[in-house]
Amino acid sequence: MSPLKRFRMGRRWFLLIPLSIITVMITTAVLAEFLTPYSSTEISLANRLRPPFWEQGGSLSHPLGTDPMGRDLLTRMIYGARISLVVAMLALLVGGGIGAALGLIAGYYGGRLDALVMRVADTTMAFPIILFAILFVVVLGGSMVTTVFAVALVLWARYARVIRGEVLSLRERDFVAQARVAGCSSSRIMLIHLFPNILNTLVVLLSLQVGWVIIVEASLSFLGAGIPPPTPTWGSMIAEGRDYIATAWWVSFFPGLAILATVLSFNLFGDWLRDALDPKLRQM
Amino acid sequence: MKQWCNVLLMWLGVAALGLMALSTSIEAGAPSPGPAAVKPTGELRIASAFLGAQRMIPWAEVPSGGIKQPLLLVYDTLVGCTDDGNVSAESGVAQRWEEAADKLSWTFWLRKGVLFHDGTELTAEDVQFSIDSLFDPKAVAPLLGPVKGAYKEIEIKDPATIVIHLKQPAIFLPWNFSCATGAEGMILPKKYFQRVGADSFARAPIGSGPYRVAKNTIGSAIQLEALDQHWRDGVPKFKTVTFMLVPEESTRMAQLRTGEADVIALSREKVPEVKAAGFQVFSKLNDQVIAVYMQQQWDPVPVADTRVRQALNLAIDKEAIIKFVFAGQGVPAPMYPIGSYGVAGGADAALQPYPYDPQRAKQLLAEAGYSNGFDTKIYSYVTADLPELNRLSEAVADYLGRVGVRAKITPMDRAALSTKRQAKTLAGDLLPWSTPNRSLAIHIVTIMHTLHHSQAMFTSTADPALDQMIDRALAATDVAEVERLVGEMHRYLYDHANNITIGEIHTNYATNQKIAQWDLGRNLYDNNPRYLIRR
Numbered sequence: 001m002s003p004l005k006r007f008r009m010g011r012r013w014f015l016l017i018p019l020s021i022i023t024v025m026i027t028t029a030v031l032a033e034f035l036t037p038y039s040s041t042e043i044s045l046a047n048r049l050r051p052p053f054w055e056q057g058g059s060l061s062h063p064l065g066t067d068p069m070g071r072d073l074l075t076r077m078i079y080g081a082r083i084s085l086v087v088a089m090l091a092l093l094v095g096g097g098i099g100a101a102l103g104l105i106a107g108y109y110g111g112r113l114d115a116l117v118m119r120v121a122d123t124t125m126a127f128p129i130i131l132f133a134i135l136f137v138v139v140l141g142g143s144m145v146t147t148v149f150a151v152a153l154v155l156w157a158r159y160a161r162v163i164r165g166e167v168l169s170l171r172e173r174d175f176v177a178q179a180r181v182a183g184c185s186s187s188r189i190m191l192i193h194l195f196p197n198i199l200n201t202l203v204v205l206l207s208l209q210v211g212w213v214i215i216v217e218a219s220l221s222f223l224g225a226g227i228p229p230p231t232p233t234w235g236s237m238i239a240e241g242r243d244y245i246a247t248a249w250w251v252s253f254f255p256g257l258a259i260l261a262t263v264l265s266f267n268l269f270g271d272w273l274r275d276a277l278d279p280k281l282r283q284m
Numbered sequence: 285m286k287q288w289c290n291v292l293l294m295w296l297g298v299a300a301l302g303l304m305a306l307s308t309s310i311e312a313g314a315p316s317p318g319p320a321a322v323k324p325t326g327e328l329r330i331a332s333a334f335l336g337a338q339r340m341i342p343w344a345e346v347p348s349g350g351i352k353q354p355l356l357l358v359y360d361t362l363v364g365c366t367d368d369g370n371v372s373a374e375s376g377v378a379q380r381w382e383e384a385a386d387k388l389s390w391t392f393w394l395r396k397g398v399l400f401h402d403g404t405e406l407t408a409e410d411v412q413f414s415i416d417s418l419f420d421p422k423a424v425a426p427l428l429g430p431v432k433g434a435y436k437e438i439e440i441k442d443p444a445t446i447v448i449h450l451k452q453p454a455i456f457l458p459w460n461f462s463c464a465t466g467a468e469g470m471i472l473p474k475k476y477f478q479r480v481g482a483d484s485f486a487r488a489p490i491g492s493g494p495y496r497v498a499k500n501t502i503g504s505a506i507q508l509e510a511l512d513q514h515w516r517d518g519v520p521k522f523k524t525v526t527f528m529l530v531p532e533e534s535t536r537m538a539q540l541r542t543g544e545a546d547v548i549a550l551s552r553e554k555v556p557e558v559k560a561a562g563f564q565v566f567s568k569l570n571d572q573v574i575a576v577y578m579q580q581q582w583d584p585v586p587v588a589d590t591r592v593r594q595a596l597n598l599a600i601d602k603e604a605i606i607k608f609v610f611a612g613q614g615v616p617a618p619m620y621p622i623g624s625y626g627v628a629g630g631a632d633a634a635l636q637p638y639p640y641d642p643q644r645a646k647q648l649l650a651e652a653g654y655s656n657g658f659d660t661k662i663y664s665y666v667t668a669d670l671p672e673l674n675r676l677s678e679a680v681a682d683y684l685g686r687v688g689v690r691a692k693i694t695p696m697d698r699a700a701l702s703t704k705r706q707a708k709t710l711a712g713d714l715l716p717w718s719t720p721n722r723s724l725a726i727h728i729v730t731i732m733h734t735l736h737h738s739q740a741m742f743t744s745t746a747d748p749a750l751d752q753m754i755d756r757a758l759a760a761t762d763v764a765e766v767e768r769l770v771g772e773m774h775r776y777l778y779d780h781a782n783n784i785t786i787g788e789i790h791t792n793y794a795t796n797q798k799i800a801q802w803d804l805g806r807n808l809y810d811n812n813p814r815y816l817i818r819r
Contacts, residue, residue: 043682045601045608069678070608142695229664229678229693243533243671247557 015272018265025262029082036072040079041230044070049248065250067240069230073250076232077258083233084262087148088213092206095152099159100202104190106160107167118164121157129154130219137225147226151216155209162205166198200277208270211263218259234259324510328522328798328816331530331545333668338502338529340489341482342414342467343423347809348720352467354506354527356813359491360516361469362392362411363462367815369625369723369806371462375516377406377471377492378458387453387761394444398515400473401496408446412438413474415448415461427466427808429730430454430758453761456726464807465727494520494817504529510817520817531668540794547799547816550792551671552613558794566795567613568804568811570721570788572670574610575620576662576680577715577783579705582738582746585712586658593781595648597638599687600680604640606787609675614789619778621731622770623721623788625806629728630767631774637785645687657688662714664695669791676716676786705742714784720808721788725766727808729757732773736782745782 028035047070051058058065064073106117124132133150140146170176171194179189214234220226221235229236234255241251336351337344342359345351364375373379378392398406415438418425425432434454439447448457461469471492477485489497494517495508506527510520528545530536537554539545540563550558555565578587578596586592602616616637617623627633649655662684664677674695681691691714696704704710719735722728737754738746753776757769777783793811795802805812 041682043679045604045679048608068675069682224695228695229674230681243553245534 015268018268021261021265022269025081025265026085028078029085032078032082036075036078038072038075040071040076040232042071043230046070049244049251051248052250064254065248067237067251068244068248071232073237073254076237077234077255080232080234080237080255081258081262083144083227083231084214084217087144087151087217087227088210090148091151091155091213091217092209094148095155096159096202096206096209098152099156100163100198102156103160103163103165104167104194104198107164108171108186108190108194110168114164117160121160124154124157125161127154129216130223133216133220134223134225137220142224142226142228144227144231147217147220150220151213154216155213158209159202159205162201163198166201167194170194170197204270204274204277207266207273210266210270214259214263214266322519322819323512324520324523326522326798327524327526328547329526329528329539329545330813331528331536331539331548333531333533333536333549335506335527335529338500338506339486340497340500340506341486342470342472343418343420343425344486345424346426347466352810353813354497354508354525355467355470356463356493356810357495357508357525357817358489358493358497359467359470359472360398360406360493361461361463362415362471363458363469364516365462365464365807367803367805367807367812369464369808371458371464376462376469377411381458383455383457387455388450390448390450390454390457391441392446392448394446395515396444398492400476400492401490401511402473402476404473404475406471406473406492407443408440409443410471410474411446412440413477414470414472417472418468425466425468427460427727427730428468429456429460429726431457431460452759455761455763455766456724459724459726463810464724466808494814495525498524517814517818519819521819522817525813525817533668533671537794540796543796547793547795549669550794551669552611552789552792553672555611555613555792555794563794563796564799566793566799566802566804568791568806570614570624571791571804572718573617573620573623573721573788574614574670574676574716574718574786575783576676576786577717577744579710579713579715579744580708581744581782583711586652586654586660587712589652590780591648591652592654593784594638595645595652595687596684596689596784597781598641598645598648599689600683600784600786601640602637602786605676605679606789609672609679610787610789613792614787616787617785619774619781620783620785621719621722621735622728622774622777625721625723626728626770626774628723629725630770631728632771632778635774635778637787638781642683642687649687649689654688657690659690659692660712660714661694662691663701663716664693665698665701665716667698670718673716680714680716680784702742722808723806725757725763725770728770729754729766729773733758736777747780747782750776750782 047066048068050062050066052065053060053063062072067073067076102117106114132154136150136153137146176189176193179193217226218233218235221233222239226235227233237255238252241248244251332350334350338351339345340355340358342355360377362377364372366372377394377398379395380393382391394408394411400406417423418428419435431454434450434452436449436451439449441447459465463469473490476490494514495510497506498509499507508525510523513519530539533551533554536545536548537558540548541561550565559565578593581588606612606614606616618635618637622631649657662677662681664674666673677693681693684691701715719731722731733754734740734742736743736745736750738751753769753773757766760766760769799816803812803815
């Protein structure tokens with residue numbers, strides 16, 4: 001077997017681990033109700049702070065232990081996966097959609113419109129992300145909707161910049177000139193001719209940003225500015241365990257581990273996807 | 285030559301003998317040095333969860349912000365107090381006081397020889413100045429109670445005698461100016477204050493207490509230095525006492541372990557951990573009463589109905605909350621804001637906490653027309669001394685959910701909630717809160733006025749019957765009558781379930797071996813810091 005073939009096969013094996021983690025995460029998030037007999041929000045004070053099953057005092061009825069309100073930690077992590085995925089997907093759809101649209105328009109038309117969009121994007125990117133999201137959530141109140149919009153509001157600028165750069169080079173290509181000569185409207189050119197050519201870039205960018213969005217959502221929840229209790233989110237679960245690090249380490253540890261594994265998996269998957277779809281995007 | 289040497293040696297021997305005899309006589313004749321003079325030594329470092337705005341003027345901020353502790357060491361009060369919350373003629377500036385027969389004045393005879401830190405003597409002029417300052421519009425004097433409306437003027441009879449004239453009787457006046465209550469009775473030096481002005485005084489205050497302010501770093505620490513001798517406390521134990529502001533509990537615990545702090549405020553859950561590490565824990569038992577307010581009961585909201593309020597009380601397992609949320613450091617209570625201390629002030633000792641009865645709760649809700657429950661909000665926040673409050677909100681929301689009341693948990697900080705309470709924009713919402721356990725009848729009536737009189741800023745009720753009881757108690761001229769009315773109010777609140785009462789919880793402090801004993805006392809808003817500095 002040639003060294004290059006061996007390398008490519010090794011990379012496939014390497015990809016299996018993050019793909020497996022992502023698959024497990026998505027499956028548990030979708031099938032949460034069927035995977036656990038417990039409610040994620042109902043408290044059981046007498047069962048509070050039970051350790052994982054391998055520690056003294058633990059049991060297999062609560063494999064990863066319980067939180068300060070007596071709720072099963074594994075159950076809350078499963079439902080928390082759903083929250084993280086939903087927030088991430090929605091924020092990426094909204095932020096990515098708005099950013100891609102604005103980048104496409106700015107790159108195609110250029111001129112003052114391009115300058116205006118890019119200046120607004122620059123300002124958004126210069127603002128401290130967490131502070132911006134917290135202000136947004138504090139003014140409008142914490143909920144899933146406001147968390148999604150808060151994240152999307154800081155996300156769109158990245159997409160706008162990258163897509164705008166792609167469009168700047170594409171609009172000078174022959175197929176665009178031919179479309180103009182053929183009498184296509186600007187909107188048709190953007191949607192039918194330009195958009196399919198930026199799709200690879202958009203998909204890679206989306207996959208690379210999933211991990212970042214999960215981190216931002218977890219950070220907002222940790223700071224108390226995300227989805228309010230009793231809805232389980234990994235970030236708020238870490239915050240709940242902050243006072244118990246010395247005596248009940250599992251409360252913060254396992255949600256933190258879940259964030260680590262998920263974000264790493266999405267980042268590795270995004271790297272692979274970038275290489276597979278368009279190696280020229282390695283600088284992203 | 286040999287002869288001269290012999291003579292020289294002889295005289296040297298005589299000289300040596302003579303010196304020995306001389307030194308012996310000197311030692312015999314010298315007076316013995318006696319025992320060494322006692323002086324304050326060492327430093328006591330106290331890590332507090334809060335210290336308010338650290339303005340060291342008694343009327344500058346509310347004592348519940350934690351500032352009363354250092355103030356008690358810097359100032360003396362007109363009327364002294366005992367550790368168990370009574371007034372005392374032994375420990376205040378006044379050594380005697382008397383109410384006039386017509387109840388429209390009080391005469392106070394002041395102790396002579398009490399000196400301020402600048403060496404000037406505390407006289408009637410300083411007392412007049414200090415009490416008059418309380419009625420300045422900028423002054424914060426929340427615990428004046430009925431004295432506020434009754435005060436007319438102070439007359440100086442002589443440098444050691446004052447008469448406080450009133451527009452109407454104020455039978456508890458000595459308590460309002462004692463350390464058993466707040467900081468209202470603390471005496472300021474008139475001449476020094478007027479010479480330097482309020483701002484300069486706040487930076488370099490002078491009192492007559494056993495300690496003077498050495499350094500006050502806002503947001504960090506207040507460092508106090510002991511006098512060599514104090515008229516009441518004798519020679520203070522510690523040379524310096526430093527109050528450090530450390531809001532984060534894990535930091536305070538780390539400071540105790542490393543020796544950076546000798547005394548720390550401690551939440552209830554951490555008591556076993558700290559004891560296991562070999563430190564001592566001293567508790568002010570049942571110090572705070574905890575409840576969930578039902579706001580604006582006069583509005584057309586579900587909690588306007590007595591049956592609904594009773595149902596909410598029955599829906600909650602108070603024993604479980606005290607045991608698991610407050611680490612067993614407390615007991616359920618019948619009705620906030622009156623706790624077990626209040627029995628001494630007339631509260632009804634026969635009342636029992638509402639039992640946990642979710643079935644009865646559902647019945648009452650159905651009778652009130654809420655068989656499908658209703659939606660409401662419960663606010664969630666934490667304070668430095670009550671880190672469990674957010675868990676309390678979650679627990680209460682969960683219990684209410686089981687009887688059909690869907691309480692949405694809404695995080696919001698306490699300052700914002702206070703503003704909303706004042707603005708009356710919380711109709712029907714639920715709000716966890718705490719108040720100190722009070723033993724004195726007038727303290728109970730004062731808090732009842734604050735929380736339940738329809739004219740009060742923070743009231744959650746508008747009940748004419750309750751207003752009448754409170755007004756009668758404030759105007760009463762007989763202590764027994766006030767205590768009787770306290771019992772009546774207590775039963776009324778209980779029957780009408782005007783608060784969702786959880787219970788009374790302990791306040792704890794952990795110390796290292798520097799503190800062998802500590803009686804935290806029963807005075808309002810303080811943990812008896814004078815006990816720590818006494819020999």
